[in-house]
Amino acid sequence: MDEKQPLLEFRDVDTFYGSLHILKDVSYTVGEHEIVALLGSNGAGKTTTMKTILGLVQPRDGSIHLGDTRIDGRSTREIVTLGVAPVPEGRRVFPKLTVLDNLKMGAWTRKDREIQQDIDRVYSLFPRLAERKNQLAGTMSGGEQQMLAIGRALMARPRLMILDEPSMGLSPILTERVFDTIVEINKQGTTIFMVEQNAYMALNIASRGYVLQTGRVILSGTAQELLSSDMVRKAYLGET
Amino acid sequence: MAARWHALTDAYHDTPLLRRFAVLLVVVLAFLFPVFMGSVGVDDATFAEVYVLLALGLNIVVGFAGLLDLGYAAFFAIGAYTAALLASSHFAVNRTSFHSLLLTVGPGGIHVNFFVLIPLSALVAAFFGILFGAPTLRLRGDYLAIVTLGFGEIVPKVVENLGDGNSLGLPNITNGVNSITGVDSPPNIDLGPIHWTFQTNDPRPWYYLGLIIVIISVIIIYRLRDSRLGRSWVAIREDEIAAAHAGINITGTRLTAFALGAAFSGFGGLLEASRLANVSYDQFLFTVSVTILTMVILGGIGSIPGVIVGGIVIAYMTQTWLTTVASWVHSLGDGLHKGPEPVSTIGAWLQSLPVTSAKPMIFGIILVGIMLLRPAGLWPEQRRARELHPDTEKTLEEEQAELYTVRTGEI
Structure with missing residues (x-):
């Protein structure tokens, strides 16, 4: 992956909440068409990483690049328009809109006439959403809402999809389904950067990963390297 | 187009x-309606039209965008004063004089044609909507409500104090407590079979004019609701963060709701100013803001037909129905008074019961009753085709069964 121009790059990023130093000199690269997993325990700075990409938190130091474009200092709207689609933590579907309207909201930044094709594409990826297109999103199960959140993000035709804990609150079977879909989406050409607590599942589908601890990247490498590292095995896979 | x-x-x-x-x-x-109704009834209906316009406008802000605005009467005042200042003898221009169909300027004041004032009053109100909204719309919920409450207080106060001999040393802009009188009526209309002469003794032309403005506004608001902008309002109302993630500019979108909501109160203000020919700062106090908000909530937040019904119900309740109730109570007292003791004592009490001065209390009781019985409003927002598919439960069961058979198969 090294020879490729990275799609997303963090260069020595530092972020703060007030005086609280969260991300400390963090660098990531996510190459085009890769799946990259970001692992870390609670409070390590995973969600802050996602917020920093989206411009919800601005770095105090360092820079963030999306392809050739520098995206730190830009508004969320601009960043989304440049091709970053978030699947936020806790899904955040619009509860009182129908499934179909939620999907249409995902295509908000687009002005082309191929939105219906993409809706059909999401439906073929998640047949369950097609069955429930007129149902209010808030009345669906957690797994269905997660599918909808991913489908909504796909509607933006993103270059980079960032997922914040897609397995949160899902049963093991549903988690597997969601991860299968992430692989499928990646195969269709979308780059994936995901935050995940479920290290084993995440590293199984990722090509590379980073391990974050109290705001610092303490380990990075290919998924295989991470899976076989003692540190990851002890801290995340429960082995002694 | x-x-x-x-x-x-x-x-x-x-x-x-x-x-x-x-x-x-x-x-x-x-x-x-005017064919069947006497002129008093038509006059009340015109009053209701003004309030329906205001409720429709506030519904954009509160219902569509989910921003609680407690000072909406400020925009009503701005619409009305735009009409009053630009279509009355208030601003006398002594040096020059100019006369045309659309605009007359001279010692007799500035007189802009009513039909020019229709877009103008909406534009001025929308401009003030942006002016008030731009610095404050980053606030949310309760905090925004307090700020709008402030604007609702500021605008009538400023109008009250910008009269003759104001302490700021400014010229007489609003005529202050003396109010502005002699606001122009719309020009007479002669179109084929239609002959409308706008006079104070005939409310029918006013009623029709108001009705046309209401119908056009309703069509515009329906189109707005179903537009890209309308969807972004709903998205922000539902989940601000998710809306931002979809690429919506939160503050800018809220600002459009504020400005467009204000624009419709501009229509209402214009109609009210020219109908009464008289504009005074005390027509736009806090109670007016609350009354309009009540119309929206009682009718059904976000529901266009609901808000229209709410506006009509409240306008009639405050204008006529409570007076009717008072006369019923008094005539009931008259009847009972003729009966034997102790019924006649009760009758005498009812005869002199000051029902009219108890209007606010009766109004309050009715509101409490309606909200208890129909908490979502008289005509709640209809969600388009929101019913569940009848076989949804079955597919869920099937899918889970299928999942587990796959699992057991693997093991």
Whole structure:
């Protein structure tokens, strides 16, 4: 992956909440068409990483690049328009809109006439959403809402999809389904950067990963390297 | 333009036949209303039209965008004063004089044609909406409500204090506590069979004018609701963070809701100013803001027909129905007074009961009752085709069963 121009790059990023130093000199690269997993325990700075990409938190130091474009200092709207689609933590579907309207909201930044094709594409990826297109999103199960959140993000035709804990609150079977879909989406050409607590599942589908601890990247490498590292095995896979 | 027109006709054709018929019936009845009603009834109906316009406008802010505005009367005041200042003898221009169909300027004051004032009053109100909204719309919920409450207080106060000999040393802008009188009526209309002469003794032309403005506003608001902008309002109302993640500019979108909501109160203000020919700062106090908000909530937040019904109900309740109730109580007292003791004592008490001064209390009781019985409003927002598919539960069961058989198969 090294020879490729990275799609997303963090260069020595530092972020703060007030005086609280969260991300400390963090660098990531996510190459085009890769799946990259970001692992870390609670409070390590995973969600802050996602917020920093989206411009919800601005770095105090360092820079963030999306392809050739520098995206730190830009508004969320601009960043989304440049091709970053978030699947936020806790899904955040619009509860009182129908499934179909939620999907249409995902295509908000687009002005082309191929939105219906993409809706059909999401439906073929998640047949369950097609069955429930007129149902209010808030009345669906957690797994269905997660599918909808991913489908909504796909509607933006993103270059980079960032997922914040897609397995949160899902049963093991549903988690597997969601991860299968992430692989499928990646195969269709979308780059994936995901935050995940479920290290084993995440590293199984990722090509590379980073391990974050109290705001610092303490380990990075290919998924295989991470899976076989003692540190990851002890801290995340429960082995002694 | 053509595409927009097609969208409008499509929306019409998508509406079920029964609904189309019902809407048509309501419009026809509304046009025939003055034929059956005396002039007092028509006058009350015109008052209701003004309030329906205001409620429709506030519904954009509160219902669509989910921003609680407690000072909406400020924009009503701005619309009314725009009309009053630009279509009365208030601003006398002594040096020059100019006369034309659309604008007359001279020692007799500035007189802008009513039909020019229709877009102008909306634009001025929308401008103030942006002016008030731009620095404050980053606030949310309760905090925004307090700020709007402040604007609702500021505007009438400023108007009250910008009269003759104000302490700021400014010229007489608003005529202060003396109010502005002699606001122009719309020009007379002679179109084929239609002859409308706008006079104070005949409310019918006012009623028809108001009705046309209401109908056009309703069409515009329906189109707004179903537009890209309308969807972004709903998205922000539902989940601000998710809306931002979809690429919506939160503050800018809220600002459009504020400005467009204000624009419709500009229509209301214009109609009210020219109908009463008189504008005073105390027509726009806090109670007016609350009354309009009550119309929106009682009718059904976010529901266009609901808000219209809410506006009509409250306007009539405050204008006429409570007076009618008072006369019922008094005539009941008259009847009972003729009866034997102790009924006659009760009758005498009812005869002199000051029902009219208890209006606010009765009004309050009715509101509490309606909200308890119909908490979502008289005509809640209809979600389009939101019913569950009847077989949804079954598919869920099947899918889970299938999942588990796959699992056991693997093991």
